[in-house]
Amino acid sequence: MAEANNSGTMDLLTCSVCLDILKDPxxxxxxxxxxMDCITGCWDQAEVYRCPQCRETFTPQPVLCKNTLLAEVIQKLKKTRSSAEK
Structure with missing residues (x-):
């Protein structure tokens, strides 16, 4: 049960571009x-700035802010997983 719950949490913390845990969210x-690298890489190659998930279009290119809450959650999760593997 905890494994399934953890899997759902990991899905929420996964980048839909690289399919890995968010780095610098x-x-x-x-x-x-x-x-940050995934979305800026997508937008560097595009003529129109669009969300890869919902396809909303942005004009001009929006300023992206670090999601500090997600960054903190990911750090704590990584520490928990590292401790559990020992």
Whole structure:
């Protein structure tokens, strides 16, 4: 049961671009979260700035802010997983 719950949590903390745990998480104006490198990489190659998940279009390119709450949750989760593996 805890494993299934942990799996659901990991899905919420996964970047939909690289499919890995969020690194340097940022939030778009539509509320979706990505790794800073992933979303800026997508937008560097695009003519239109669009959310990869909901496809909302942004004009001009929005300023992305670090999601400090998610960053903290991910850090604590990594520490917990590291302690559990020992």
């Amino acid at each position: 940022v939030t778009t104006p539509c509320g979706h979260n990505y790794c």
